[in-house]
Amino acid sequence: MEVGFLGLGIMGKAMAMNLLSNGFKVTVWNRTLSKCEELVEHGASVGETPAAVVKKCKYTIAMLSDPPAAISVVFGNDGVLEQMCDGKGYIDMSTVDADTSSKISKAITEVGGRFLEAPVSGSKKPAEDGQLIILAAGEKALYEEMLTAFSVLGKKDFFLGEVGNGAKMKLIVNMIMGSTMNAFSEGLALAGRTGLSPETLIDVLGLGAVGNPMIMMKGPTMLKSNYSPAFPLKHQQKDMRLALALGEENALAMPVAAAANEAFIRAKSLGLGDQDFSAVYEAVKAEGLKQ
Numbered sequence: 198m199e200v201g202f203l204g205l206g207i208m209g210k211a212m213a214m215n216l217l218s219n220g221f222k223v224t225v226w227n228r229t230l231s232k233c234e235e236l237v238e239h240g241a242s243v244g245e246t247p248a249a250v251v252k253k254c255k256y257t258i259a260m261l262s263d264p265p266a267a268i269s270v271v272f273g274n275d276g277v278l279e280q281m282c283d284g285k286g287y288i289d290m291s292t293v294d295a296d297t298s299s300k301i302s303k304a305i306t307e308v309g310g311r312f313l314e315a316p317v318s319g320s321k322k323p324a325e326d327g328q329l330i331i332l333a334a335g336e337k338a339l340y341e342e343m344l345t346a347f348s349v350l351g352k353k354d355f356f357l358g359e360v361g362n363g364a365k366m367k368l369i370v371n372m373i374m375g376s377t378m379n380a381f382s383e384g385l386a387l388a389g390r391t392g393l394s395p396e397t398l399i400d401v402l403g404l405g406a407v408g409n410p411m412i413m414m415k416g417p418t419m420l421k422s423n424y425s426p427a428f429p430l431k432h433q434q435k436d437m438r439l440a441l442a443l444g445e446e447n448a449l450a451m452p453v454a455a456a457a458n459e460a461f462i463r464a465k466s467l468g469l470g471d472q473d474f475s476a477v478y479e480a481v482k483a484e485g486l487k488q
């Protein structure tokens with residue numbers, strides 16, 4: 198199977214690499230073209246533009262940072278739409294809101310193309326290991342044609358129906374994750390302020406129901422102030438913002454998520470946007486202290 202791949206950030210690079218090592222022919226493009234080089238060393242071809250990739254490949258996957266990036270790669274100069282035509286499939290795996298996904302779907306299908314949104318749960322390591330959870334929605338037949346690729350990229354996929362449902366599910370999952378990370382950070386900070394050992398807190402949590410995989414994996418690195426990015430904090434804040442908008446559209450107040458969003462905004466303002474999302478702990482710890 199020959200696929201195009203647009204966007205070689207933390208996730209896209211690992212996913213494209215997985216496809217290559219599982220026998221797929223992959224043509225890659227990245228806005229910063231130099232990031233294609235490592236993939237080329239592993240057998241990928243390079244498309245000079247998103248349009249060139251779509252022209253060459255029947256199926257093109259995108260893994261881009263946010264709604265403006267997803268829109269610009271499709272609608273911009275030399276973008277996906279310029280070569281989209283009958284029978285070609287576009288699979289957007291970026292985390293965006295349902296409106297962005299629907300706008301892209303409409304434009305693609307109006308010119309005869311086929312569209313699937315397929316955001317993922319799971320971070321850098323699951324992407325490297327092919328253990329993502331894929332939340333697909335859109336054209337069912339395209340979903341079925343992508344199952345071979347999805348089985349390489351992920352450990353489980355869900356087909357959730359019409360375009361927008363994958364985006365909504367993904368935002369809800371990440372809203373819960375961001376809120377949980379904030380509650381955990383406050384717990385660690387409070388343990389420290391009260392003279393208790395944060396390490397012991399993690400041990401206690403690990404023995405009970407609250408010690409989920411995220412807490413047990415991130416806790417020790419947070420205590421070492423190691424925030425090498427797996428999931429950049431700026432993307433977590435984007436997801437909180439988009440989830441809050443989804444809540445508002447559905448008349449659901451979400452004060453816990455709103456407070457977590459504020460903490461991520463504060464962390465960004467402290468220059469932590471490119472660090473792992475667990476760096477919100479630094480912003481929480483700094484609260485109430487003289488900067």
Ligand SMILES: NC(=O)C1=CN([C@@H]2O[C@H](COP(=O)(O)OP(=O)(O)OC[C@H]3O[C@@H](n4cnc5c(N)ncnc54)[C@H](OP(=O)(O)O)[C@@H]3O)[C@@H](O)[C@H]2O)C=CC1
Binds near residue numbers: 263317
């Ligand atoms: N990291 C994670 O754990 C997970 C991330 N996600 C989601 O996956 C997506 C990608 O995440 P991740 O790989 O971590 O992000 P990165 O920040 O590492 O990569 C972002 C990618 O988007 C590209 N990009 C950004 N802006 C534009 C633009 N205007 N035009 C074209 N390309 C652009 C970047 O290109 P360039 O290299 O030129 O900057 C890069 O390829 C996001 O939507 C994120 O929320 C989902 C699950 C897990």
Ligand SMILES: O=CCCC(=O)O
Binds near residue numbers: 292317318319320428
């Ligand atoms: O969107 C990022 C999700 C990260 C994760 O699921 O661990």
